[in-house]
Amino acid sequence: MKTCFTCFVLLIFSAIGNAQGTDTLYLWPGTVPGETMAKHPPVQTPNTSGNVIRLTDVTDPALVVFEPKAPSNGAGIIVCPGGGYNILAIDKEGYEVAEWFSQLGFTAFVLQYRVPDKREPALYDLQRAFRMVRARASDWNVDAKRLGVIGFSAGGSLAARASTRFDERTYAPVDAADSLSARPDFALLIYPAYLDEGENRSLTPELGLSDRTPPQFLFGTADDRYGNSALVMAGALRDQKIPVTLHFLSKGGHGYGMRNGNDAAETWPDLAEKWLRQLVLTNHEPLMP
Template identity: 75%
Template structure:
């Protein structure tokens, strides 16, 4: 990192004692693009049903960083929790997933993107997060050419949008960091939602696939009311000859994370680990030339 980026980066890093994360990275150093409210901490909702911690009213987007306890594999993953673009299921689809990724050697970044009802601003936040990590990749010991996404439900929608709109500068340029690529190198969409908002439940129009759309892993179930999203996205990727892996179970529902007691929740992590080994971690090489 040059001196400018180093100084700017240090402004973003503060110690964090929540969960098992080591640091919190604030995404925006000055004004938050597209935000009308003053910065304040996320608000935890009173709803803790299903033993899930839900946060909302996010005006100061950030990432909580989870580092591997041992030697890392050099790859990084941004975790996008779901919650209908209204809340974030921050533990079930965030911190718990990051802990699992650490066990596989990944450095994980749990994204607190803007909610409620701020889909466009959420994309700003994820694009900025990708660039911010790349700007300090040496610090985090992450290969900037092996930085991916994993998203759940609405977080899967957000990851799909970032995987197809990386060449669109969605927000006003803030600093040198925004000159870096916002293209993720791979994406995992776990029970994704809102990918079939086109005519007759076809692919959502904003999800325009290109030859350099990154490889994708999709997982869903037939009894999920959003299950068509994974099927439509997988078909579109296949038609464009983008590497895609789809797993679809008969049952499991929606919003199960990776907690025990649900067949889908107990199945997808093992399949994802095999996919990582076959595609992401093979020979420690970038997936596509940048």
């Protein structure tokens, strides 16, 4: 039993050691809303295929903070890894992405949201994350009106849900932070999944768009089995006259993050950086009222 516990601890430290963050913030100071399990460290799965660290059994959601490596631009972004709402590809779609944002001068926050099979509680976690970052924005010199989200695969689904359901009170307020907005100021959805679960593969019904839905950047590929999600979301945003940028390549597959060796993985970061510079970094006024 002691040996098993030691292995468990080593696995957790292995995952945490890959995060070059400066701090870890736990979202829920007391009871975690909608959670039936006691708080405990996340579990790293034995599956490391593709050189990916996969976390599951998240019961104590947290943000890992990556402060800017370049001069701070004052903007912040919450990073939502994917994993089918079952695991979190925490390094490939989390820590590595946050590191890249820190090199651009962003303060990045990697969200360890609840998995497995906890879609609705995952939304509670992301909404709470936005409110917590805004409550402590001055700690990192972050402009609370330039705080966005990026999500990959299921994380893209989560980011889309946060971008459309921000006015919903999904959990009982915990503290003063919960009086603040959970609305992203901008959103990037990279090979998003589950956005076309409506009739005849139309927009997922829970994604109700409005004139306050934030500007969005979408990236996908034609050979991705979830590729229709980006197309459907972009079309719906266009119909609502919400600012949207869509890039769609012929090949790339799914789950490539931003690692070298895949054309899609090597393409989207440059396009996203250009979009961010035009929309976020040269504009110091609120992006939307």
